[in-house]
Amino acid sequence: MAEHAPDNSRRRFIKLTAIGLAAAPFANALLSGAASAADAVSESDPQATALGYVADATKAAKRTDAAAMCSNCNFYSGKAGEASGPCALFQGKLVTAKGWCTAWAKKPA
Numbered sequence: 001m002a003e004h005a006p007d008n009s010r011r012r013f014i015k016l017t018a019i020g021l022a023a024a025p026f027a028n029a030l031l032s033g034a035a036s037a038a039d040a041v042s043e044s045d046p047q048a049t050a051l052g053y054v055a056d057a058t059k060a061a062k063r064t065d066a067a068a069m070c071s072n073c074n075f076y077s078g079k080a081g082e083a084s085g086p087c088a089l090f091q092g093k094l095v096t097a098k099g100w101c102t103a104w105a106k107k108p109a
């Protein structure tokens with residue numbers, strides 16, 4: 001039994017190395033995905049279309065509150081004064097501070 005121990009550890013090493021090599025491209029893909037997390041939401045994105053998102057709120061035909069825009073929306077978490085920021089509804093992408101969509105909800109004061 002004990003004489004199989006070196007064989008087992010060598011097999012294990014080879015197995016772990018193979019798994020590591022196989023996983024490397026996926027790890028790289030995950031990292032590049034994180035790097036592109038700051039991509040702006042495109043108005044033609046299916047989710048943006050479904051929510052009527054526009055990068056310029058003044059061009060939103062359905063907007064009834066003239067003051068409503070992403071920067072004062074409860075789902076927006078961008079920093080004040082920045083041109084764009086994250087929105088809870090568009091995970092991993094940025095919406096413009098002056099944008100708007102039908103899910104707009106007034107940020108509590």
Ligand code: SF4
Binds near residue numbers: 070071073076089095
């Ligand atoms: S939910 Fe709010 S922050 Fe997000 S796109 Fe719509 S209006 Fe802008």
